[in-house]
Amino acid sequence: MTVVLARFGRPQGKSESGSGLIIAGVVLIVAALFRWAVFAGFFGSDEVTYLGAAKGVLSGEWPHSSYIGSLRYGVNVPVAAFLALFGVNEWGAVAWGFLASLAEVWLVYLIATRVWSSRVGLWAMLLLAVMPLHAHFATRLMADSPLALFLSLGVWFLVRAESGSGRLVDYFWAGLAFGACYWIKDAGLYVAGMMLMAYALLCQRFHWRWGWLVLGVLLMLLGNMALMAWVHGDPLHLVHSGRNSLGRIVETSGPWFYLKALFVDIRHVGLAGWLCLLGLVQMLRGRTVAASSLLGQRLIVIWGLGFTLILSALPIKQSNYILMFAAPLALLGGLLLASLSRRVSASICGMAVVVGGLLAALQQASLHSFTANSLAAVRLADANPDMRIYVPTGAFRADLYAQALNQTNPRRQPLLELAQLDRDLLGGGGSEAWVMRDPQTEGWGDARDHNWSERSECLSRLALHVEPQPGLGLGRLVSAAMLAISHHLPAMGGERIRQQLGVKPAFWYRVIPGCRPS
Helix, strand or coil, X not given: CHHHHHHHCCCCCCCHHHHHHHHHHHHHHHHHHHHHHCCCCCCCCCHHHHHHHHHHHHHCCCCCCCCHHHHCHHHXXXXXXXXXXXXXXXXXXXXHHHXXXXXXXXHHHHHHHHHXXXXXXXXXXHHHHCCHHHHHHCCCCCCHHHHHHHHHHHHHHHHHHHCCCCCHHHHHHHXXXXXXXXXXXXXXXXXXXXXXXXXXXXXXXXXXXXXHXXXXXXXXXXXXXXXXXXXXXXXXXXXXXXXXXHCCCCCCCCXXXXXXXXXXXXXXXXXXXXXXXXXXXXXXXXXXXXXXXXXXXXXXXXHHHHHHHHHHHCXXXXXXXHHHHHHHHHXXXXXXXXXXXXXXXXHHHHHHHHHHHHHHHHHXXXXXXXXXXXXXXXXXXXXCCCCCEEECHHHHHHHHHHHHXXXXXXXXXCCEEHHHHHXXXXXXXXXXXXXXXXXXXXXXXXXXXXXXXXXXXXXXXXXXXXXXXXXXXXXXXXXXXXXXHHCCCCHHHHHHXXXXXXXXXXXXXXXXXXXXXX
């Protein structure tokens, strides 16, 4: 790796183009292996929704729903295709996000090579390859990696179109790519539209050729409306469903959320935020690699700054939204590294790789500790097919996910929510059953999960120990090392590590037959 990093810093000549592609291919392979090493898998968010909708598409029975996740056909249709190709298994479920993540790593190389040089492209794709959040979401069934891919694809075609040798068709392809965002997460198109307006205004780029971009977007919108009309009988069903969800939006954090994630709490981006900032400063000072496309350079800067500012102004702020501007972070970070000496750039990137690898492994370990008891409850149900089992939201969703992937015992009854237990107890229908209380997911999920004071009088402690599902991959190794170190740290620091990475076994109870809460 040191030899490869050092080679990145060599001055570029004509003979370097072929070797640059070879090194880029090596980086892409490293990115793929790294994503498998920090495989995330099930968490308990929208995976069940996407998987259920994809299986509905696969069977030809398109689900009718007003929940926005079921209507993201830019996720559900490709996932259905991969399920058909690879079978109904976890690889088929995550393949779309995995390949989209790798494709964006490659796109970053293409964009940087077009705007600056292949040296910048190699550094940039390596920074994106080891960015913790980018690697983490590559193996989760979510919309974020495909959305980030099509945003980057739209920018790539627009960079080509805005260059001196650009073609009209590139504007059209850019429009199709940005329009595809509407199929994946409609908010991605809205934010991209605001970013493009800012670019056009600041760079005075309003001209008739942009009509081809608008045409591409409109065609994708019309295609989505046609599908909505066919499936739901309403071409604006996605708009109406999205409008209904707006009333449930509440402010989740302050306006500094993303700036804090970039420069203070760097667990999601590693060193990319600081490298991007330094790259931007050096670019403004004229101390970076000269751009062969000044408009392309400006577009990348506006992409990164625009998305950061726009998303910071929205009421909902989530770490996964960082993926929408992860590529410009890597591009400007790569620009910085390409402008430094070979030894310095290799050293800095080496640190970025180590930090990114450790943080991605810790994210994997944290997720697996969170779901450890939920997945263990699914195994317990498989081993006790005749037992009625009530579980919190996390385990309930884990069971739905496992059932959708045909990974459960077909002879047993599904896990039941704790809210169902409350209804059964109030109805006097308490019968022989087991109940799970999971300290790993306590305080998460359905608020009714936490109603233990009322249901506890109808429960008796069960002498049952269910071994939590062990972690996987690089995260398991890093977690074991961190937990061992935690016992030699000051009390507060060690306890925090154990809370984040350790797994507290679930508590199990037996329902007292015929009991009704007073």
